[in-house]
Amino acid sequence: MIENQKNYLTYPKGIMSWLLTLDHKRIGLMYLFGGLAFFFLGGLLALGMRLELAAPGNDFMSNDTYNNVYTLHGAIMVFLFIIPAIPGALGNILLPLMLGAKDVAFPRLNLASFYLYTLGALFTIYTIIAGGVDTGWTFYTPYSTTSTSNVIPMTMGIFIIGFSSILTGLNFIATIHKMRIPGLTWYKLPLFVWALYGTSLVQITATPVIAITMVLLILERLLGIGIFDPALGGDPVLYQHFFWFYSHPAVYIMILPAFGIVSEIIPVHSRKKIWGYKFIAFSTLSIAFIGFLVWGHHMFTSGQSVFSQIVFSFITYFVGIPTGVKIFSWILTMYRGQVSFTPPMLYALSFLFLFTIGGLTGIFLGAVALDIHLHDTYFVVAHFHYVMQGGTIVAFLGGLHHWWPKSMGTMYNQTVANICCLGVFLGFNGTFFPQFLLGLRGMPRRYATYDPQYADLHNYSSFWSAILGLSIFIAIMNLLWSLRKNNKLDPGTNPWGAMTLEWTHTTSPPHPHNFEEEPVLEHGPYDYDKVIVEPTFKK
Amino acid sequence: MAHQHHITPLSIYLTIAATLLFLSGVTVWVSYVDLGAMNIVIAMLIATTKATLVVLFFMHLLWDDKKLLTIFVMSLMFLGIFITITLLDTEFRGGVNPEVKDSINKRAAFYDSLPLTDTHGNPVDEHGSSHHEEDEDHH
Ligand code: HEM
Ligand SMILES: [Cu+2]
Numbered sequence: 001m002i003e004n005q006k007n008y009l010t011y012p013k014g015i016m017s018w019l020l021t022l023d024h025k026r027i028g029l030m031y032l033f034g035g036l037a038f039f040f041l042g043g044l045l046a047l048g049m050r051l052e053l054a055a056p057g058n059d060f061m062s063n064d065t066y067n068n069v070y071t072l073h074g075a076i077m078v079f080l081f082i083i084p085a086i087p088g089a090l091g092n093i094l095l096p097l098m099l100g101a102k103d104v105a106f107p108r109l110n111l112a113s114f115y116l117y118t119l120g121a122l123f124t125i126y127t128i129i130a131g132g133v134d135t136g137w138t139f140y141t142p143y144s145t146t147s148t149s150n151v152i153p154m155t156m157g158i159f160i161i162g163f164s165s166i167l168t169g170l171n172f173i174a175t176i177h178k179m180r181i182p183g184l185t186w187y188k189l190p191l192f193v194w195a196l197y198g199t200s201l202v203q204i205t206a207t208p209v210i211a212i213t214m215v216l217l218i219l220e221r222l223l224g225i226g227i228f229d230p231a232l233g234g235d236p237v238l239y240q241h242f243f244w245f246y247s248h249p250a251v252y253i254m255i256l257p258a259f260g261i262v263s264e265i266i267p268v269h270s271r272k273k274i275w276g277y278k279f280i281a282f283s284t285l286s287i288a289f290i291g292f293l294v295w296g297h298h299m300f301t302s303g304q305s306v307f308s309q310i311v312f313s314f315i316t317y318f319v320g321i322p323t324g325v326k327i328f329s330w331i332l333t334m335y336r337g338q339v340s341f342t343p344p345m346l347y348a349l350s351f352l353f354l355f356t357i358g359g360l361t362g363i364f365l366g367a368v369a370l371d372i373h374l375h376d377t378y379f380v381v382a383h384f385h386y387v388m389q390g391g392t393i394v395a396f397l398g399g400l401h402h403w404w405p406k407s408m409g410t411m412y413n414q415t416v417a418n419i420c421c422l423g424v425f426l427g428f429n430g431t432f433f434p435q436f437l438l439g440l441r442g443m444p445r446r447y448a449t450y451d452p453q454y455a456d457l458h459n460y461s462s463f464w465s466a467i468l469g470l471s472i473f474i475a476i477m478n479l480l481w482s483l484r485k486n487n488k489l490d491p492g493t494n495p496w497g498a499m500t501l502e503w504t505h506t507t508s509p510p511h512p513h514n515f516e517e518e519p520v521l522e523h524g525p526y527d528y529d530k531v532i533v534e535p536t537f538k539k
Numbered sequence: 540m541a542h543q544h545h546i547t548p549l550s551i552y553l554t555i556a557a558t559l560l561f562l563s564g565v566t567v568w569v570s571y572v573d574l575g576a577m578n579i580v581i582a583m584l585i586a587t588t589k590a591t592l593v594v595l596f597f598m599h600l601l602w603d604d605k606k607l608l609t610i611f612v613m614s615l616m617f618l619g620i621f622i623t624i625t626l627l628d629t630e631f632r633g634g635v636n637p638e639v640k641d642s643i644n645k646r647a648a649f650y651d652s653l654p655l656t657d658t659h660g661n662p663v664d665e666h667g668s669s670h671h672e673e674d675e676d677h678h
Contacts, residue, residue: 177606205617241625292620296628306634308627 007409007491007509022107025407025510027114028092034121035085036476038076045073047469050431054462056452066448067134068149072127074137079158080124082392083250084117086257087168087203090399091196093407095172097502097510098190100181100519105174109167116164123157126150136446138247141228141239145220152221155214162211165253169203172196181501183521190500190525191280195260198284202249202256202291210246213239237302244295252291254388255355256284258395259326262348265402266330267526268498269345270337274526276329283322290318300371309368316366323359327352342496343417347398350425354390358383361436376446379439382432390428397424397475404479405495406502409509411537412482420478423471430464489537497535500525504533545602555596562589587615 008025018026048069052060061069092110096103104110127133133154135144144151176197180189217239219225226232228239259280267274274280296304296312330352339345361383365371374380405411434457443454450458489495491507502510505519523531566585574581595601600608 205613209621235629237628238625241621241628245621245625292617293624296624299628303632304628305631307631308624311624311627 006512007507008512009409009509011512020111022103022111023512024092024096024104024107024110025514027110028089028094029407030114031085031088031092031117032090034117035081035089038080038121039085042073042076042081043469043472045069045076047465049073050462050465052448053450053458055459056450056455058449061448063448064134067446068132070446071133071136075133075154075158076124077388078137078250078254079161080121082254082388083165084161084168086254086261086392086396086399087172087196087199088114088117088164090261090396090403091168091172091199091257094192094403094502095175095196096179097506097514098193098500099175099179100184100501100505100515100521101175101179102513102515104171105178106171109171113164113167113171116160116167120157120159120161120164123153123160127154127157138243139214139217139239140243141217141220141236144217144239145228152218155217159211159214159218162207162214165203166207169200169207172200173204176200181519181521187277187281188521188524191263191274191277191284192257192260194281194284195256195263198288199253199256199260201285202253202288206246206249206253206292209242210250213242213246216242237299237304240299240302241295244298245292248295248298249288249291251384251387252287254392256288258351258355258392259284261395261399261402262330262351263326264498264500265344265348265398266333267337267528268402268496269342269348270334270339271497271528272333272337272526273529274329275332275335276325277526279325280329283325286322287319290315290322294319294366297366297371300368301375313366313368317363319366320359320363327356327359341418342401343412343414343421344398344402344496346418346421347394347401347424350421350428351391351395351398354386354394354425354428358386358388358391361386374439376444377439378435378443378445381445382435382439385428385432385435390432394424394428397421397472400479402496403502404482405489405493406508406510408483409489409491409493409507410482410487411489411493411495412478416478417475420471420475423467424475427464427466427468427471431461431468434458434461493536494533495535495537497533499523499527499531499533545599547596547599547602551596555592559589559592 008023018030021027048061049066052058052066052069092104127150130150130153133147133149133151135147135149135151139151139155176189176193216225216227220228224232227234228236230236263274263280294312294316296308297316300309300313330348361379365374365380365383401412401417438454438457438461441454443450443458489508491509493508494503496503498504501519501521504522506515562585566582569581569585594611600611
């Protein structure tokens, strides 16, 4: 029976049926593997940096090479992996399934988004082959207007990927408004859908600004229009306003889907109704909105007016409120639940721990007086890795483990997965916690060499980064290894006993058109208090 | 949701077109009047009004689903936030370092070739001191 079951992975066949597919699940998988490839590349660059920093001198690479390596690492991780990969991969695969829909609202547009992403990725690859770029992922003027490295191809790539992001956001918003099955009202939506909705709103409102910023930078370089050049009446700090007006909201493009994933994993693996559904849903929207009012906290040492400093610092604290609401809701969901330590749940628990550290240190940095000291030190590096890697990437890995049996129809080795999760947790803290201390002691970011007083902590950080890299690598290999022959699960498998439509109303892997017939909603996404859904796990 | 097709009478199109032409005239006319700092504000206001008219009437947003109108208004709101808060910086510099207070143009190399003026356009001498009495609040 397994043999003749039609599913989206095997039907239709042929390479063209993948390249020209309009199926959101296939597009999602292409995003997933594209994103993972760049994750791997970005990871190698990171390990290269840690190798250089293991000892104080220029032992492994020159200063110029180092500048290229950290720029490419940052740009690739942010613009080619984290921002596009979670909405593009998990969002694409799951959104229509969770809504009971056959596909997203505009399947062709969806494919177009993917190809725009690919085109942007080609520009990035060109940048690397042509010799890299050395401005830092933020491309601050005035240096970025004079650097002789490949600023234009890289920013062009980001410009193009921005359109992919906007179109995906637009598509998801239309899908959420229009494609829900009857009876699936807003408050019955899984929280991952709310998270994607918030993310999409930020994508369509903020991304045009990064596009404009990149265009202005390119024009400045090509034609010397002078908008960022004081000699022509421009203002280099204006660039930072432009850049962070997008890039602070963009950190919520990165973290909101992660919040959504965690909101799915925790109730399922605690077998308990989510605590504070509406709080979580609306905190998502308020984070998305407040995120637009705080960008100046990246500019506390740029010479912006004192008035702005105060306003930005003050508003930054408000971000902590909805974020705290979420953390407490998740903890209360687990309270008195039947928590099982499956791989997805271990990742979700790591997320809670790491993201809380990342978020709280963000509040430190939001205080102007403290930030004047900590800005551009390793403290900031540690902060944003705690939120982006400890938060977003850890949640992404958790989501991948949670929905892998659903999207691939295979189960990985759970013991190996758990060990890798522990490795990620320890490796991550070992790598980045020392960086808080380095930053507090004044170690500036973006240098290949340093004063010997910092050697011990750097060395320690480098050692653990190897464990971290290895753990992530094995975790992904463990997933891929499950795709070997004769390892198929029974199509009816619901290994975690989840209640959302993608688990209860379709096979694993799903039918090419998602559902054999339009699903009928029988209960809410987290009604563990009302209905019993047993985990089923058969080969 | 029943979707009605709105048919706009020709007279409305013509009125809007005439208004747009009139406003273009105003744009040209006002560019000859020096309103100081208000130059840019007035020009942007006129341009925004014109764009709004086009979107509301020619692109039928006024009669379309109100969600779309909401999105349009939101985009204006975000632009407003961006410009207003950025101005909180550029208009209030100099609190800590008074030397960054003057408008950046005044000290830019490009302006060296022009006769020196203070921020109100009054002539100043080589040492930067103003000939204008009320302007003694420098530093
Ligand atoms: C709890 C809320 C958060 C607050 C209050 C906060 C605050 C801050 C502040 C004040 C800075 C500037 C530090 C400096 O450059 O001196 C900063 C940097 C940064 N934050 Fe956060 N943050 C928060 C959450 C996040 C999240 C969720 C992410 C991403 C997922 C993130 C990513 C970043 C990045 C990438 C930078 C540094 C960018 C750079 O200069 O290269 N932050 N954060
Ligand atoms: Cu920020």
